[in-house]
Each structure stands twice: as structure tokens, then as C-alpha cells.
Amino acid sequence: SFYLTVVGPSPTGLTVIPDTLSTKIKLKWDTYPCVSTARKMEIYRRVGCDTVKIKNCVLGKPNDEYVLIGSVDIGTTTFTDSTAKRGNIYSYSISALFIDNFRKTTNSYPSKNKCVELPLIAPIITKVSFEGSSKDQILIKWVKPVDVDTNKILAPFKYKLFKKATGSSSYQLLQEVPETSFLYDSSYLDKDILPSTNYVYFVQLIYKTKGTTITLADSSEIASNVALKTTSVSKGIKLDWNALTPWQNGVNGLFHIIWRKGQNDLNFVKIDSVSFTQNQASYSYTDYGSFKNNNKALCDTLTYFVTTSGSYKNPRIKPDTIFNNSFIVKGTVLNDVPPIAPILKEFFYDCNTFNQVYPFKNALSWSKVTSSIPCFKVVGYKVYFSSKPSDEEMTFLAKTDTTDFPSFIHSNLNSVSGCYAITAFDNVGNESAKSNKVCLENCFLFELPNVFTPDNSGINDLFRPIPPSPRFVESVKFSVFNRWGSKVFENNNDVNINWDGSGLPDGVYFYTAKVKFISPDENAPTKDLKGWIQIIR
Numbered sequence: 001s002f003y004l005t006v007v008g009p010s011p012t013g014l015t016v017i018p019d020t021l022s023t024k025i026k027l028k029w030d031t032y033p034c035v036s037t038a039r040k041m042e043i044y045r046r047v048g049c050d051t052v053k054i055k056n057c058v059l060g061k062p063n064d065e066y067v068l069i070g071s072v073d074i075g076t077t078t079f080t081d082s083t084a085k086r087g088n089i090y091s092y093s094i095s096a097l098f099i100d101n102f103r104k105t106t107n108s109y110p111s112k113n114k115c116v117e118l119p120l121i122a123p124i125i126t127k128v129s130f131e132g133s134s135k136d137q138i139l140i141k142w143v144k145p146v147d148v149d150t151n152k153i154l155a156p157f158k159y160k161l162f163k164k165a166t167g168s169s170s171y172q173l174l175q176e177v178p179e180t181s182f183l184y185d186s187s188y189l190d191k192d193i194l195p196s197t198n199y200v201y202f203v204q205l206i207y208k209t210k211g212t213t214i215t216l217a218d219s220s221e222i223a224s225n226v227a228l229k230t231t232s233v234s235k236g237i238k239l240d241w242n243a244l245t246p247w248q249n250g251v252n253g254l255f256h257i258i259w260r261k262g263q264n265d266l267n268f269v270k271i272d273s274v275s276f277t278q279n280q281a282s283y284s285y286t287d288y289g290s291f292k293n294n295n296k297a298l299c300d301t302l303t304y305f306v307t308t309s310g311s312y313k314n315p316r317i318k319p320d321t322i323f324n325n326s327f328i329v330k331g332t333v334l335n336d337v338p339p340i341a342p343i344l345k346e347f348f349y350d351c352n353t354f355n356q357v358y359p360f361k362n363a364l365s366w367s368k369v370t371s372s373i374p375c376f377k378v379v380g381y382k383v384y385f386s387s388k389p390s391d392e393e394m395t396f397l398a399k400t401d402t403t404d405f406p407s408f409i410h411s412n413l414n415s416v417s418g419c420y421a422i423t424a425f426d427n428v429g430n431e432s433a434k435s436n437k438v439c440l441e442n443c444f445l446f447e448l449p450n451v452f453t454p455d456n457s458g459i460n461d462l463f464r465p466i467p468p469s470p471r472f473v474e475s476v477k478f479s480v481f482n483r484w485g486s487k488v489f490e491n492n493n494d495v496n497i498n499w500d501g502s503g504l505p506d507g508v509y510f511y512t513a514k515v516k517f518i519s520p521d522e523n524a525p526t527k528d529l530k531g532w533i534q535i536i537r
Contacts, residue, residue, distance in 0.1 A: 008034050008108030010054055011041065011094050016116040018084075023118055023221075025081040025090070029111065032096050038074040040097040042107070045069045045081065047248040047278060048313030049091050049115035060095045060107035065252055067279045071097065085221050085246035087124040087312045089117045117314060120147040122218040123159065123203040124317055125246065128225050129324040131189070135305055136327070138190040138225055142203045143317060144183040145218065153216075155181040158206040160217075161188050166198040166224065174201075196327060198227040200244065221246035226308050226324050230331030232428065235288060237331035241306050242282040247322055249283075249310035250276035254321060257307040258285055263300060283308075289333075299375035301332050335376050338430040342381065342406070342422045343367040344438050349416065351443035357468060361411040362420070366435060368406055369424040376426045383408050384421045388520040389439045394421055415472055415518040417442045442472035444517040448531060454501040455537045463499040463533060470495045477514040480533065483507075501535045509533045 013030030032038055044066040052062040061068065072079055074096060084090060092115075096108040127141035140161065156179035162171040175188050183205075193199070203220040224244040231238040239258065243249060249256070255273035276283055287302075306326045344366045369378050380401050384394035397420075400408050410420075419439040425431040447466040454461050470476070473495045480489035480499070488504055491497055513529040 007059060007106075008038060008096050008098060010109040011096060011111040014092065014094055014111045014114050016090075016092055016114045018116055018118045020119050020121075023082075023084050023086055025084050025092075025116060025118070027079045027081065027092060027094070027114075029077050029094060031077055032074055034096065034098075034108075035074050037098060038096040038108070039099045040071045041074055041076065041079075042071045042095050042097050043069055043079050043081070044093045044095065044110070046091050047088050047251065047311070049089050050113065052091075052093055052110060052113040054109050054112075059109060062093050062110045062113065065278060066091075066093060084118060086118045086120065086122060087221065087246055087314060087317055088248070089115060089312070089314045091115045120145050120316065123205055123220040124312070125201065125203060125220050125223040126317065126319065126322055127187075127324060128199075128201060128223045128243075128245070130193075130225060130305070130327045131325065134328065135325060136191075136193055136195070138193055138199060139187060140190060140201050140203075140223075141185070141187040142220060143185045145205060146316060148183065148205075148207075150183070152210055154208040154210050155179075157181070157183055159186055160204040160206060161201065162204065163190065163199055163201050165194070166200060166227075171200075171202070196329070198225055200224045226306060226326035228304070228306050228326035228329050230304065230329050232332055232334035233286060234334050234336045236286050237302060237304075237333060238284060238286045239304060239306065239329075239331075240282060240284045241308070241326055243308060243324065245310065245324075247310045247312045248278055249308045250278045250280045251309075251311050251313065252278075254309040254311065256283060256285075256309060258287070259305050259307065260287065261303040263302075268303075268305065299332075299373065301330055303328055303330050305329070332375075335373055335426070335428050335430060337373060339369050339371055339378050339424040339426055339432040341433045342369050342424050342435045344420060344422050344435040346436075346438055348440065349443050351445075354443040355468075356416070358414070359411065360413040360416045361409055362413065362416050362418075362440060363407065363409050364420055364422070364438075365405070365407040366422045368402070368404060369432070371426055376428060376430075378402055378424045379427045380425055381406055381408075382423045382425060382431065383410075384423070384434060385410070386419045387417070389419055389437070391419070394419070394434070394437075415442055416440050417472075417518065417520050442518055444473070444527075445469040445471040446473055446476070446513075446515050446517075446527065446529070448497075448511070448513065448529065448533075450532060451534045451536060452501070453536050461500065462497075463501065464496050472518045473515060474518045475516045479512050481510045481512075483510070504535060506535050506537055509535065 015028050017026045044061045046065045091113045093110045093113040095110045098106050123142040125142045129139050131139045158179045159177040161175040163174040164171045202222045204217045226243045228241040255275050258272045259268040260271045261268045305328045308324050310322045383397040385397040386394040421434040421437045423432045446469045452460050452463045476495045477492045515527040
């Protein structure tokens, strides 16, 4: 047995028409013959002109250099490309999209392609590159607009160069090139550059139309410098860069060059070259130090810049390949080796001498930790807490700075019971394993007197626990009985009891108290107390 795949035919009649007054390109094509079954018409574009040959089983885009830029309903036969940039030659192709009842998609064969370029009636920028040994100046170059009809416009001609830092709201005039009687290619070296700052430029051509005194201006597309940054990763350094340019920096056969200089090197060395696809918004490369087996140490600080290569793929614009340098950046390899764990000092409370009063506190101290790697240092500690020794997870409690004698006071506590552990962290965020766990228990105390004198003298008027109790008491169920066993008083809501003996004559009474202490052990037993009380007035 065998299977047959039915493929939609290629769309026909594709034409492309550039708008002479804008940067829009309009596409038209014949009505697709399978309009009842196809859903969309997809539009593909690439920079540069080629000849699309229809090949068996090659559906959708003609090849990998074409990029999908839009789609319209299958009954529509026009599309306007508003993303074209002046200076490029573009090749367009279209393909019908089918979607079956199971939402599975397939494309028709692509159409024959059509090539087009927008008229070169404005300056074309060809370079925005950091130059000089320190890469601290930006060289901007542009070529004259070769499609300007000098029979219809008047000299003198003047170029104006505008600039803004990325993030700024408006452009500033950077340079006015002196007027001339003819059009020419030009350039400018911008020395007013802030370190690690990115800039965007455009060029204006100023002229007059014959027979009028009106001054007109045509502007180039905007173009930015190559913006580069580094990120420390495990055993390497990642480079990310991008550039907003009218030309393509991801052209088949062209490469971006990675330059690197070590701490003890005099010059930059090319360590690699990488290629990218069209229409990429950003680019990246990770240096793992494999060049010439140069495995970088964790403390190496390396310096980089990137040279991009791009093209308008337009034989009327020179140079064919456009090279631009980024500024210089520094990077270090990520240290993912954590510090050693601190040692938390073991301690406990002697309940015979425990003399804290509410609110309570726990004072912790631990060993100082230093990094085993010279260029990294321990910059602080983290304190973790759990209420029970059996808890596997501990909750982050606090962060402290590093000192010669690291310590932490956990204050404003209702209870001193609980467990603690400490970690150390370094200046790049690596955190050690937890220290040994130290657990503390409360020193429970609940003692009751035998006599109180509720005579409103202000002294011993209430029956209360003997200070410093109650200590670490969660609840008390307290009851008083007379000598015949009748309950004469009950209080289950106050650990201090605060009984005033009202309504009862002087004499001896008996009490029971069920005391529950504050403990991390949820199953901790209660303490049952029995005794006698004498009321004296």
C-alpha cells in the first residue's frame, strides 16, 4: 500500500510595486484557484534577489532564507509591506495555507518570486561603527541617493546628521555638512560618546525643487550602533548583541566576528565567527574558552567586542558587505562554586538559671567563612528557622552582613524554642549548604501560691502565678472547689488566672490546673497541678 498527498498549486500573477513617495511595497496576485478549500495566503520575503525554482515537496516558503512577513484571507489578492527599508533589494514569494478539519496545516507550492527595491531618493547609511583602539568613537558613513533626479531639484545640497541616545525622546542635530553643488558620499566621526551608551542616527538631505523657493528634506532610515553586553554563566561568558539597522545583519554567507583580550594580552584576538539567519532581532554567543585550549580561570576578567557583517544585497550600494564594531565590554566567568558552610555554635538554656522575661530572644553566633577563590568573597550570611527539629524545610529568617564575629539576635519572641541553621553567600550570589542545625527548648515555669489576700489593699489582691511564671505557657484550665467538692470558680482564658475571690468567705479551697506549655512538639503532654488556696482578708 502507499499514500498520496495532494498539494495545492503555486499561486500565480504575483507583481510587486514600490511606492515612490514612501517605503511601502504593494503586492498583487491572481485569485487562487482553490479558494474554497484554502484558508490564508502567506507572504514571504528575503533580502537579495534570487530565482525561485519550484521543487517537488518544497512547500510554503521557497527556502530557509525567506521569512514569513504576513498573511491575508485567501480571497484577498493584495498585501502592503510596510516594513521594507530603503536600500535593500527584496524578493517576495507567496503560498496558500490549507487547514483541515483536524486543524492540521499544509502549504501549497510557492509562487515564482518577484524582486523589487525602493527608489534610492534619500541618503543610505552604510556604517555606524565604534572605531579606534578604545572603541570610544562612532564612525557614521552614508552614500548619496542615486535615484534623485537632478534635473528636477536645485543645488546647493546639504546633509544634516541627527543623533539620539537610546531611551531619549528626541533627536539632536549633530552635524551640518557644508553645502555643495553636487551630491556625494560622506561620513562623520562622532567623538561625543558616553561609555557603554547606545546611539541612533539618521541623515537628512536638504534641497530645493526647480521653479520654487521651497526647501525640502528627505531622510535616511535610522541606524544604531552594535549594542553588546556580557553575562556570567557557568564556566563561560555569554555575549548578547543587537543593532537597529536598515540593512540585514543575518545574511547567508556572512559572519559576525568575536574578538577577545585577556588581562595580560596586548591585543584583541579573533576567537570565533558565527552566522545568523535573516530578520533576527538579537544575536548571542557563549565563550567557554575552548579557543586554543585556553580554559579560563574563574578569576579572569576578559574584554570583548563584536564585528557584525551585513548587507543590503544591492549592487548599487557599496560596500557589498557592511562591517560594524560594537563598543568594548568586560566579562567574568560565573563562579558557581559555593562557599563552605558555616559552623553554628551549639548552645542550650540551663533552666535553673534562665532569667529572661517576655519578650524573649535567642542570640546566635557562628564561624566566619572566607571564599576559597581569591577574586570572590563572602559578603553575608542567611539565617534559617524551623519550629520543630523534625521539619525538613527551614524558612528564611534574615540576612546579615559579614563581620569578623558573625552573629544574629532573634528578638521579640513568645518562645525561645525552635531550630536554626546558617548559610554563607558570596558577591556573585552563590550560597553555601546549611550549617549544622541547632535546636532550643523552652524553660517551662508555672508555680502557684497557697495564700492571697483580696482585701483591696493593692497588695496580693489577686490569685496569680508566682513570678517569673507563667513562662512559655500557652493555656491554663483552672478550677476552684470548696471543701464539699462544689466548683466555686473557673477560668480557662487567662494564663495569669487573676482570680479576686469575690463572693467567697475566707477559708481554705482546693484547685486543679491543666497547663499546656508552648512547645514545638504538638503532642507534648499537659501538666496537671492540684493544691490548696487560703483566702485571708
